Structure formats: C-alpha cells, structure tokens
Amino acid sequence: MERRTIGAGTLAVGAVGLGCMPMSWAYSGSRRRGDESLRTVHRALDLGCDLLDTADMYGPFTNELLLGRALKERRGDAFVSTKAGLLVGEQHIVANGRPGYVRRACDASLRRLQTDVIDLYQLHRADPEVPVEETWGAMADLVRAGKVRALGLCAVGVRGGRRSGTGPYDATLRQLRRVQQVFPVSAVQAELSVWSPQALGALLPWCEARGVGLLAAMPLGNGFLTGTLTPGQGFEPDDIRARHPRFTAEMMAANQPIVAGLRRIARRYGEDVTPAQVALAWVLAQGRHVIALPGTKRERWAAQNAAAAGLRLTAEDLAEVARLPPAQESWD
Numbered sequence: 267m268e269r270r271t272i273g274a275g276t277l278a279v280g281a282v283g284l285g286c287m288p289m290s291w292a293y294s295g296s297r298r299r300g301d302e303s304l305r306t307v308h309r310a311l312d313l314g315c316d317l318l319d320t321a322d323m324y325g326p327f328t329n330e331l332l333l334g335r336a337l338k339e340r341r342g343d344a345f346v347s348t349k350a351g352l353l354v355g356e357q358h359i360v361a362n363g364r365p366g367y368v369r370r371a372c373d374a375s376l377r378r379l380q381t382d383v384i385d386l387y388q389l390h391r392a393d394p395e396v397p398v399e400e401t402w403g404a405m406a407d408l409v410r411a412g413k414v415r416a417l418g419l420c421a422v423g424v425r426g427g428r429r430s431g432t433g434p435y436d437a438t439l440r441q442l443r444r445v446q447q448v449f450p451v452s453a454v455q456a457e458l459s460v461w462s463p464q465a466l467g468a469l470l471p472w473c474e475a476r477g478v479g480l481l482a483a484m485p486l487g488n489g490f491l492t493g494t495l496t497p498g499q500g501f502e503p504d505d506i507r508a509r510h511p512r513f514t515a516e517m518m519a520a521n522q523p524i525v526a527g528l529r530r531i532a533r534r535y536g537e538d539v540t541p542a543q544v545a546l547a548w549v550l551a552q553g554r555h556v557i558a559l560p561g562t563k564r565e566r567w568a569a570q571n572a573a574a575a576g577l578r579l580t581a582e583d584l585a586e587v588a589r590l591p592p593a594q595e596s597w598d
Contacts, residue, residue: 267314268575270557272479273416273452277385279345281550281575283317284310284568285483285561290329294502298563300332307336309565311343313572319455319481319559321349321390322375323359330378338380347386347453347481348375349420351393351401363393365404372408386453388418389445398441399448406449417449418481421456421469434464439472451478455559458482458552460491460545461512461524461593466552474553485549485558487593490518492542493525511595520594527590531583539577542567546574548587 267280287293289303307318320329330348337344350371353360375384387405392398408414421438433439435456442451454473456465458480465480473480486492488507498515501508512521528541535544542560549558560571579587 267316267572270479270554271477272555272557273450274477277345277416277452277479279317279479279557280314280572281557282315282546282572283319283345283347283481283557283559284315284571285559286318286320286329286333287324288561289332289563291324291326292504292506293561293563295504296502302565303332303563304336306563306565306568307333308340310568310572311336311340313569314575315568315572316343317345317347317386317481317557317559319347321352321388322371322378323349323352323354323390326354327374327378330375334378334380341381345385346379346381347388347418348379348384349388349390350375351390361391361393363389363396363398363401365400368401368404369408372405372413376413383412384414386416386418387414388420388453388455390420391422392441398444402445402448409449416452418453418455418479419445419451421454421465423457433468435467435469439468442472446476451476453479453481455481455483457484458549458556459485459487460528460548460587460590461487461521470553470556474555478555480553480556482549482552482556482558484561485546486542486560487545488513490521491525491528491545492540493529497522511597512593514596517594517596524590524593527586531579531586534583535577540570542570543574543577544579544583546571547577547579548584550575551579551584 269278270281271278353362405417458465470480497518507513528544532539532541532544546558562568
C-alpha cells in the first residue's frame with residue numbers, strides 16, 4: 267500500500283483508508299453484522315488500509331466499541347481517527363463545542379476504542395454558540411496532555427454554499443483560518459468523488475499549500491459509483507440514501523452515464539478492474555496529500571478498495587472523467 271503524509275509530513279498513512287460508519291450507522295441496519303464488520307477491519311489492516319475513520323456519533327457510540335475490539339489486538343497496525351462535536355438525539359443532531367464537553371468526549375472515546383491515544387481527533391462540526399477557537403483550544407490541550415496526536419476538521423457540506431451563492435467551502439475555509447491561529451490543522455475531511463469534485467476548487471489548494479491532508483469522504487458516492495445499485499431499487503427507511511436528492515429513481519437513472527464512463531475506463535485495465543476502483547484511483551490522482559476513505563462493512567469490498575491504490579490512471583483517463591456529465595439531483 268502506498269503511504270501518504272499528512273500534517274506537514276509528520277504522519278504517514280495508507281493512501282486508502284477505511285470509513286467505518288456503514289458498519290454501525292446511516293446505512294441499511296438489517297445488513298449490519300458485527301462479526302463480519304470486525305473481519306473487514308482486520309482485512310483492511312492486513313492490506314495496509316491503516317487509517318480507520320470513525321466518530322462517537324456513529325451508532326451513537328457502537329462504532330467506536332466495535333473498533334475497540336479490533337484495536338485491542340492490533341493497535342500498532344492502525345491509525346485511529348475519530349470525531350467529536352455532534353450529539354445524536356431521538357430525531358435530531360446538534361453541535362456541542364463546549365471545552366468541557368470536548369474533554370469528556372475524548373476520554374469516553376479512548377475508553378470505547380480501548381487505546382490510550384487517538385492519532386487524529388477531528389471536530390465534526392463547529393458549535394454556532396461557541397467560538398471555534400475555544401473548542402479548538404480544548405482539543406489542542408488534549409494533544410499537550412498526550413491523549414491525541416493531531417487535530418483535524420470536518421468540512422461543512424457544500425449545499426449551503428450553493429443556496430447562499432457563496433463558494434462551496436467558504437465557511438470551512440474561514441474556520442480553518444481561525445483555528446490555524448490556535449493550533450496546527452493536520453487534516454481536513456470533506457466529500458470528494460467523481461460526482462462531487464467541489465473540494466478541488468479552493469479547499470484542496472489550501473491543504474496542499476500547508477501540507478494538510480485531505481481525507482476524501484464518500485469517494486464512491488455513497489455506493490453509486492460502484493455500479494452495483496439499480497435505479498428504483500429502494501432503500502430501507504434508516505438508510506441516508508432514502509432521503510438523498512441523488513438517489514431518487516429518476517436521478518439514479520439520469521446519472522448512469524457517470525457510471526458507464528467509469529466502467530468504460532475500467533475495461534481498459536482488465537476484466538477484474540471495477541468502476542469503483544477507477545473512482546478511487548481518480549480521487550488519489552488529485553494530489554499527494556489526498557487519502558481516500560471508502561466506507562464498507564464487507565471484506566470483499568475492503569480488498570477491492572485497497573487494490574485501487576495500485577491503479578494509475580493516465581492523463582487521457584483523467585481527461586475522460588473530466589468530460590463526464592455533472593451529477594444531477596432532485597434539488598436542481
């Protein structure tokens with residue numbers, strides 16, 4: 267597995283990591299199997315996908331507990347990334363950036379993960395009621411206390427920017443400039459994929475100029491770019507795609523040319539190469555500080571994702587991806 271550095275080159279991780287959220291939260295609950303997810307974590311670590319990305323809100327809490335079972339045996343093989351700052355209620359999610367809460371959340375995550383240090387601690391969302399500098403200062407204190415090695419920030423989604431007429435990541439960039447004055451940012455997590463490339467505009471250049479890693483969330487477009495989903499197939503009520511504007515039957519059908527383009531490129535590299543691997547290779551080709559974080563709960567897909575790190579797209583391939591039609595959604 268190719269290694270990539272984040273945080274001014276002080277931390278090294280596999281170019282492809284493992285997004286652990288689907289194991290415990292946001293995707294079809296009936297298909298979750300704890301033992302299978304645990305095997306998937308071990309398989310990913312075996313293949314060099316050592317960045318394990320989780321959050322205390324996934325479950326909530328159950329995803330960290332699951333990873334703790336694996337880390338108890340293989341802490342030395344893993345780069346552990348978790349997040350704090352969001353509280354899950356019965357029908358809502360709220361931000362909490364109070365320093366006291368951040369300190370308690372970190373201690374709780376350490377217990378669930380069965381480790382004495384978190385490699386990357388990320389602020390999931392800034393609390394609008396608390397100056398972000400105060401939240402970030404509390405997180406910096408955790409680094410000084412030896413409980414955390416580095417800090418990261420999760421980007422605010424692009425949809426708000428589209429609605430307000432501002433740049434897609436203007437709010438995130440403002441937050442980054444503010445917290446960077448308090449303590450160095452080592453990584454920024456943001457959606458980046460063939461059908462959601464907005465992070466390439468201003469966010470990735472900001473990261474590259476400072477040696478900050480860009481953790482590419484949802485690099486497979488919530489599964490759409492794998493080519494394994496059928497328009498109109500439907501999703502379970504607890505699946506986030508049941509309410510996603512790109513996963514209506516109409517929009518899934520309209521966006522099939524994107525998958526067809528990825529499949530066309532994949533065929534050039536052999537029968538075993540998949541659209542998903544081309545999609546991941548495209549993400550990795552965007553910069554040396556980009557780490558892909560495909561989420562899965564299946565061993566088979568973890569192995570396939572890891573293999574994508576060895577796929578090198580040509581300039582012609584990248585140009586062909588650039589010519590694919592932009593993704594449509596029901597809000598357009």
